[in-house]
Amino acid sequence: MKITKSTRIGWIGTGIMGRNMAMHILRDGYSLFVYNRTHSKAVELTSKGAVWCESPAEVAAMSDVIFTMVGYPSDVKETILGENGVLVAIRSNGILVDMTTSSPTLAKDIALIAGRRGISAIDAPVSGGDIGAQEATLSIMIGGDKKVVDALSPLWKLMGKTIVYQGEAGSGQYAKTVNQILIAGNMIGLCEALLFAYQSGLDLERVFQSVSTGAAGSWSLTNIAPRIMRGDFEPGFFVEHFVKDIEIALEESRRMNLSLPGLALVEQFYIAAKAKGYGKNGTQVLLRVLAELNNFDLGKKGKR
Amino acid sequence: MKITKSTRIGWIGTGIMGRNMAMHILRDGYSLFVYNRTHSKAVELTSKGAVWCESPAEVAAMSDVIFTMVGYPSDVKETILGENGVLVAIRSNGILVDMTTSSPTLAKDIALIAGRRGISAIDAPVSGGDIGAQEATLSIMIGGDKKVVDALSPLWKLMGKTIVYQGEAGSGQYAKTVNQILIAGNMIGLCEALLFAYQSGLDLERVFQSVSTGAAGSWSLTNIAPRIMRGDFEPGFFVEHFVKDIEIALEESRRMNLSLPGLALVEQFYIAAKAKGYGKNGTQVLLRVLAELNNFDLGKKGKR
Numbered sequence: 001m002k003i004t005k006s007t008r009i010g011w012i013g014t015g016i017m018g019r020n021m022a023m024h025i026l027r028d029g030y031s032l033f034v035y036n037r038t039h040s041k042a043v044e045l046t047s048k049g050a051v052w053c054e055s056p057a058e059v060a061a062m063s064d065v066i067f068t069m070v071g072y073p074s075d076v077k078e079t080i081l082g083e084n085g086v087l088v089a090i091r092s093n094g095i096l097v098d099m100t101t102s103s104p105t106l107a108k109d110i111a112l113i114a115g116r117r118g119i120s121a122i123d124a125p126v127s128g129g130d131i132g133a134q135e136a137t138l139s140i141m142i143g144g145d146k147k148v149v150d151a152l153s154p155l156w157k158l159m160g161k162t163i164v165y166q167g168e169a170g171s172g173q174y175a176k177t178v179n180q181i182l183i184a185g186n187m188i189g190l191c192e193a194l195l196f197a198y199q200s201g202l203d204l205e206r207v208f209q210s211v212s213t214g215a216a217g218s219w220s221l222t223n224i225a226p227r228i229m230r231g232d233f234e235p236g237f238f239v240e241h242f243v244k245d246i247e248i249a250l251e252e253s254r255r256m257n258l259s260l261p262g263l264a265l266v267e268q269f270y271i272a273a274k275a276k277g278y279g280k281n282g283t284q285v286l287l288r289v290l291a292e293l294n295n296f297d298l299g300k301k302g303k304r
Numbered sequence: 305m306k307i308t309k310s311t312r313i314g315w316i317g318t319g320i321m322g323r324n325m326a327m328h329i330l331r332d333g334y335s336l337f338v339y340n341r342t343h344s345k346a347v348e349l350t351s352k353g354a355v356w357c358e359s360p361a362e363v364a365a366m367s368d369v370i371f372t373m374v375g376y377p378s379d380v381k382e383t384i385l386g387e388n389g390v391l392v393a394i395r396s397n398g399i400l401v402d403m404t405t406s407s408p409t410l411a412k413d414i415a416l417i418a419g420r421r422g423i424s425a426i427d428a429p430v431s432g433g434d435i436g437a438q439e440a441t442l443s444i445m446i447g448g449d450k451k452v453v454d455a456l457s458p459l460w461k462l463m464g465k466t467i468v469y470q471g472e473a474g475s476g477q478y479a480k481t482v483n484q485i486l487i488a489g490n491m492i493g494l495c496e497a498l499l500f501a502y503q504s505g506l507d508l509e510r511v512f513q514s515v516s517t518g519a520a521g522s523w524s525l526t527n528i529a530p531r532i533m534r535g536d537f538e539p540g541f542f543v544e545h546f547v548k549d550i551e552i553a554l555e556e557s558r559r560m561n562l563s564l565p566g567l568a569l570v571e572q573f574y575i576a577a578k579a580k581g582y583g584k585n586g587t588q589v590l591l592r593v594l595a596e597l598n599n600f601d602l603g604k605k606g607k608r
Contacts, residue, residue: 104504127518141514164514166506174504175511178497182520185493188566193485196553199562200408200478202470207479210445210468214431215541216486218522237519249500258503258598262492265569294562 001064001093003154005029010063012056012079012086013100014042017126018069020133021099024158026050033062055084065095065155072244073103080110080121092118095148099140101125101180101241103248104173105255111144111169120148123169125176126160129237137161141179143171177252180245183283184266186220191287194228199296204229224284231298236282243270243279305368305397307458309333314367316360316383316390317404318346321430322373324437325403328462330354337366359388369399369456376548377407384414384425396422399452403444405429405484405545407552408477409559415448415473424452427473429480430464433541441465445483447475481556484549487587488570490524495591498532503600508533528588535602540586547574547583 001007007030011022014036022045026032032050035058036042046052053059056079060066066086068079076098080086086096096114098107098121107123114121122144132138138160142149149165156163166175193216197207208229212221224236246267253260269289276292278285291298305311311334315326318340326349330336336354339362340346350356357363360383364370370390372383380402384390390400400418402411402425411427418425426448436442442464446453453469460467470479497520501511512533516525528540550571557564573593580596582589595602 127515127520129519132518139514139518141511162514162517164510166510166514171504171506174501174506175514177504178501178506178511179515179518179520181497181500182493182515182522182525185489185491185496186520186522187489189486189489189493192489192564192566193482196485196557196562196564197478197482199560200475200481200556202475202478202482206468206470207445207482210443210466210470210479211431211483211486213466214436214443214483215433215523215527216431216483216490218486218490218524219519220522221486223519252504253500256503258500258600260496260500260594261569261573262496262566265565269565290564296562 001095001151003065003151007065008033008063009155010034010059010066011050011069012036012059012066013069014045015069015071016130017133019044020130021069021138021159022050022067023048024136025155028158033059035059056080056082056086057084057089060086060094061089063094065097065152066090067097067099069099071100073106073248076100076102076106081113087114087117087119090119095120095122095152097122097124097152099124099126101176101245101248102173104170104177104252107143107173108170120145121169122149122152123172125172127176127179128160133159140164141166141172141175143167143173144169177245177249180242181249181260181263183220184246184263186218187283187286188262188266188269190218190220190225191284191290194225194287195290195294195296198298227282228284228287233281233285233288235280236284238279239270239273239281239283239285240279242283243267243274246270305399305455307369307455311369312337312367313459314338314363314370315354315373316340316363316370317373318349319373319375320434321437323348324434325373325442325463326354326371327352328440329459332462337363339363360384360386360390361388361393364390364398365393367398369401369459370394371401371403373403375404377410377552380404380406380410385417391418391421391423394423399424399426399456401426401428401456403428403430405480405549405552406477408474408481408556411447411477412474424449425473426453426456427476429476431480431483437463444468445470445476445479447471447477448473481549481553484546485553485564485567487524488550488567490522491587491590492566492570492573494522494524494529495588495594498529498591499594499598499600502602531586532588532591537585537589537592539584540588542583543574543577543585543587543589544583546587547571547578550574
């Protein structure tokens with residue numbers, strides 16, 4: 001398939017990420033057919049000319065290329081393989097692109113099932129958050145048939161800046177998993193380090209000055225530590241989404257007989273964060289979990 | 305005390321870091337008096353005009369400002385408080401600056417003992433490694449009497465780029481500990497993520513392209529991952545030095561009643577690294593430890 005401006009694009013999942021990504025496609029002049037579980041979240045798109053559909057199957061029936069950007073692997077499964085799912089109505093030679101951060105094994109299964117019917121399924125999770133979605137600077141990690149991935153190039157470029165083909169189906173999800181394992185390590189280091197700094201009575205601004213540009217530096221330190229220092233635990237990136245990503249990573253690892261003790265430990269604290277009602281906070285709330293574990297009042301000065 | 309070119313500088317500990325740092329002071333025209341346990345490591349300095357002394361005490365007797373840059377807290381203790389240590393011979397109004405990465409509690413003890421005799425003791429550990437020492441781009445984290453720290457300004461500037469006063473005695477060491485806790489988290493995340501990438505059969509170069517500039521980015525990822533991908537486990541930063549730093553962090557945490565589960569776990573794997581004979585490898589050898597834990601052959605392709 002060659003993508004032209006007459007290629008009809010479907011978009012399922014118009015949450016904060018999906019909406020911003022789909023908007024770039026719509027603005028570039030493509031016909032866009034949209035569905036979302038909660039209708040109201042699609043209004044921004046439909047008010048600008050996107051066509052509302054009543055189900056994933058209806059989107060599929062109207063479109064040549066169908067993007068999905070939903071929540072959990074279970075949502076991906078339902079949206080694509082379910083009763084009113086994409087595969088019920090997609091035309092042969094249709095292309096299905098799941099951009100949800102989801103399970104690599106599920107991505108491979110979907111590619112297999114779709115492939116039997118002549119349909120290409122591509123997995124293409126992203127990193128870069130809502131800002132990256134808005135500014136079209138996402139990193140897109142892509143798995144699936146290389147020819148199809150290349151053909152989609154005009155669409156990738158509307159959404160992302162770092163667009164890398166990672167290999168056969170599932171590889172995009174594997175790469176995104178690598179991304180999340182990196183973040184998990186950075187976050188536990190960051191939160192334990194800041195707690196240590198508080199506890200030892202240091203001035204956090206000064207410590208930040210000393211450590212942020214050297215060998216201890218990280219995106220998390222540069223971007224999230226300042227939020228923590230302001231006492232800001234708003235998302236950013238939701239705890240409950242991160243828990244999902246860690247679960248995916250650990251499930252895949254289990255399946256591959258791979259023991260990742262650091263990640264397993266981080267998961268425990270994020271489960272605790274959810275248990276404490278911090279699921280809708282940003283991932284930096286891990287500091288609060290660790291502070292509470294230590295009966296340490298973040299509002300007070302250290303007690304070295 | 306005002307630092308002028310007639311201020312006599314003592315330097316104890318001329319290993320890879322100390323030698324390069326002291327060289328900047330010598331080259332700037334100061335008289336330098338040096339001691340090192342292994343004489344040969346001081347020859348580079350003495351051949352350029354530094355005066356060899358037979359003990360820390362002798363260095364102290366000859367100098368106005370005495371720097372120490374040794375190995376372990378036990379070495380700091382012996383060098384400063386021991387039988388032939390600095391405090392035996394230092395003049396009143398002398399200034400003692402320990403730049404070793406050492407125990408905050410020991411730094412406070414030394415400052416107390418020295419202070420009773422009218423001597424200022426400053427703790428000023430650094431980050432930036434041998435390259436930072438050579439190029440005088442170190443981050444220097446400083447604790448102690450602020451007036452004295454300010455007076456030493458001409459000397460700091462010869463060695464470092466990021467020079468930050470952290471607070472009273474011990475604060476420099478606390479800040480450096482924060483730095484090392486950050487690195488510990490980054491390293492476990494990095495090594496587990498890369499192992500996952502290997503195991504899932506990804507092309508590491510492509511993964512690196514996707515993840516290195518976004519939210520998963522870190523100094524470790526940018527600088528150490530490429531070494532790992534080349535199969536290079538040379539130091540960089542020695543495992544056995546990192547184990548020391550983690551021990552200091554955990555001892556201080558224990559003393560403050562602070563539980564840091566992530567750091568404690570990382571310590572276990574670095575102890576295992578030492579047990580496996582990897583003490584003289586770089587900290588990235590953690591990947592090898594985790595690979596061996598999983599009976600995974602890093603030379604082979606993944607087995608997803």
